[in-house]
Amino acid sequence: MNQATTTQAQTQSLRPSSSWTGWGQWLALITMTLDHVARYLATDAWGMGWVDSSVGRIAFPLFAGMVAWHGLFNTRDPLRYARRIMVIGLVAQLPYQLMPREAIFQLNICFTLALGLMAGHWLEQVAQRTARDQLGLARLSLETLGVLVAWYIAGFWVEYGHEGLLLIPLYMLAIGQIQRSGNTPGQRLIALVSAIPVLLLAGAMNSSEMAKSITVITTLAVLVMAVGVCRLVPDIQWKMSRRMWLAWYPAHFAVIAAILLFVGRAAYP
Incomplete structure (x- = not known):
């Protein structure tokens, strides 16, 4: 076994399990779809107003968490991964723009996730270059x-x-620090402190107490999962197909x- 193969094997052994994301995909798509049905299709007679402030608040932090996780551990090129997410956003933008909302124009969540991943990757690169003393102050x-x-x-669009x-960059900061931390009290304290910003941000993203609580949870x-619970999550039996995962976001908006x-209730771009 050559040195490159040995290094790759060691990297694989240190990489945390991603089995939980298989469950997360189903949960994210189901809660997102329920949220959008309640928000855009349901009338007051349906009695679904509670969905937006409860299960509807699971989807975005879960999507962001999975993107941050894959950006850190499961892709060789986070920028290429971000571009793939943006392509999905471009496909979904027209039906998304037909959803009734106050804003005349708004870019859908795929752009939020893709740009957030780009920023998170930049932060990771800054940390690595700084550690190697290869980053000048001016640059x-x-x-x-x-x-x-x-x-x-x-942020306005x-x-x-x-x-x-900010959610994905702060996720990547926290998860990366947790993964790199050792067992000394000081290292554990640093890992704990690194998780505070993303939890505070999650609490600030919503207005109602229920929505805040569910987003933070x-x-x-x-x-x-980053602490080590990911190792305890079994592989999902009904794994979502790649085609379904990529197509669901634009497709469900097209149906709505x-x-x-x-x-006669659609908005017009």
């Missing part, structure tokens, strides 16, 4: 300014806004848009 300052300007501008764009559940157009 770091310019990169940081560019990222902040991009975050400020994009994407779903979940400025806060949503979902975020905490993802972080618990068709129904809204039929009943």
Whole structure:
């Protein structure tokens, strides 16, 4: 066995289990679909107003957590992964734009996830380059300014806004620190502190107490996976097909848009 093969095998052994994401995919798609049906299709007579502030608050932090996890552990090129997410967003944008909302134009959640992953990957790269003393102060300052300007501008146009764009970078910061931490009290304290920002952000993303609680609990559940619980989660028996995972987001919006157009309730881009 050559050195490259040995290094790859060691990396595989250190990589945390991702079995939980198989369960997370089903939960995220089901809760997202329920949320969108309640928000865009249901009338007051349906009595589904509670969905938006309860199960509907699971989907986004769960999607963001899975994207952050895959960006850290399961892809060789996070930027290519982000571009694939953005392609799904482009396909879904037209039916998404037909959903009734206050904003005249808004980019769907795929753009929030893709841009968040790009920012999270940049943070990871900054940490690695700094550790190797390969990042000058001037370059770091310019990169940081560019990222902040991009975050400020994009936050006005994407779903979940400025806060949503920060969720994946803070997830990656926390999960990465948890994975890299050792067993000394100081290292554990650093890992604990690194999880505080993403939990605070999750609590600030909603207005009602129920929505805040569910978003924080979902975020905490993802972080618990990073602590080591992921090893205890069995593989899912009914694994979602890749085609279904990629197509569901634009397809379910297309179905909702068709129904809204039929009943005369669709918005117009």
